[in-house]
Amino acid sequence: MKEKPRNVYMVAGGVTKFAKASPEMDFRLRVKKAFDYAMNDAGLTLADIDGSVASYFSDHFQRQLMSGIMVQDYLGLVPKPSKRIEGGGATGGLAFQAGYEEIASGRMDTVAVYGFETMSHVNTWKGNEFIALASDTNFDYPIGGFYTGYYAMMAVRHMYEFGTTVEQMAKVSVKNHGNALHNPYAQSPMKLTVEDVRNAPMVSYPLTRLDVCAMSDGAAVAILASEDKAFEITDHPVLIKGIGTGTDSMRLADRPFGEVPLLPNEKPSDYKGLKYPGVHSFRAGRMAAKEAYEMAGITDPINEIDLIELHDAYTSSEIQTYEDLGLCKYGEGGQFIDEGKPELHGKIPVNPSGGLLAAGHPVGATGIMQAVFMFWQLQHTVKKHFHDDYLQVPNAKRGLIHSHAGTGTYVTVTIMEAAK
Amino acid sequence: MTLDPNAKLPETEEGTVVYNTDPLIVRSHYEIDYIHSYAQDSEFFRALGRKKLMGSKCKKCGYVYATPRSHCMMCGAETEWYELPLKGRVHTFTTCYFSGEEFLNETPFNLVMVEFDGVNSLFMSRLIGAETKDIYIGMPVRAKFRRNLKMNVTDVYFVPDVER
Structure with a gap:
């Protein structure tokens, strides 16, 4: 931040149960359900909301342009200000930060950020084709446009550079699907073993079906407020302590071979000879973390953050992201999961909700879903919302949420902190 | 009066495919032909017909791109075609x-990212003539071109660069 912004708090959240297909509701009704849940939880009425941000990724899935205004209309928020935010897989994270900016700038005192995606209007393979249109349609898409293929190539290079193994990736799948067994909103809770993951059908070598997230229908809503308003609404608001956003080249082929942008807990000698980011790491994730940590005053991430919800569309990208976030050094991501550090009862629980792999990935809703689950963790209200407190991280005081677009083109990191 | x-x-005889009645789910068809211009990238696609792979080189800082771009990502200057x-x-x-x-x-x-000597960035393509177990990082590969062009990036592909 170039100038000190107004403090911004999250005061309520709501999420629908994510599912492969839920044709009994359209996107407007789905958002309405999540919105009403959040509004009721905070005791708010429509008159309390100053404006909104709409978060959805693809116009292709619904073949409906201007879905944002249709939701605004359905929720009863017209004629208040609103806009749509889109940035691939990071759409939700970017929209959440756009909501932050509405309050931080002083334009609004309360904002509703609503995200949704209805991916079940097409079959999975058509959906993969739509998503692949988010790669360069001159040079990348016609070769066999398939995001799992792009991430698989990054995973293969990560394995080559650092010795990361397919078993380490499988452990991420076991962890996240297992956590989801206690998340009633999750799409794919499963008790798995490393062998189950490796024996699943190969999608794109080395990633199997259980290394990859699924398509989902879902919606999520976060309500943000200024400091005065937040404490009027709830005794337990959650402060947005820092935001960061990074970008990288659209084409994987264009990623440079330079030096690592260092975090305060790293030194140049850690990365002698490492060509960065190449296609093994997400520079946008590192830049997002760096900006958010600077704003939040974090210099030792693993000891200053209590839990994380990150964008694990692929098991390999969760391992790569441990490193981008500085939870361990580049190259140590595989060892990090081997040591159990990101497990629910580990040093720093990562994706206690089940993440994208198990909770689901209705693209525009995903980044907001992460904010809602993190909000409940930091409020210590997981039991109330999940009717099960198994996933409540006991010491949850400060959390990090991380949203990521195709091959790391846009990445957002947001730091959230319990106000008391 | 025309009222x-x-x-x-x-x-008409045409009906609608119905997948389910509660909720009512029907088939909705959509297709489109685009008038797609390769614009400033056109030379790359034309060159494939001459069996040439054209990257680009920054006129100012000298950065060489295997996948061409007409302006440099590093310094913003214009690039020139580079074979x-x-x-x-x-x-x-x-x-x-x-x-x-x-x-x-x-x-x-198979998808591969190809690196070239003296070139700073990579090129994504298909590799044929090799199974997963045969492919390794550092494996020598060579470009081949279709004879009957499709006028898209699949007109070039790679094969293992080994003695026949």
């Missing part, structure tokens, strides 16, 4: 057993 209270839409060698190495690879619908009938296929 006709007996006006009636013509009835790439036809031999390179596998920088990374995968084999896709699934894909988007358009390419589903081509599976399994």
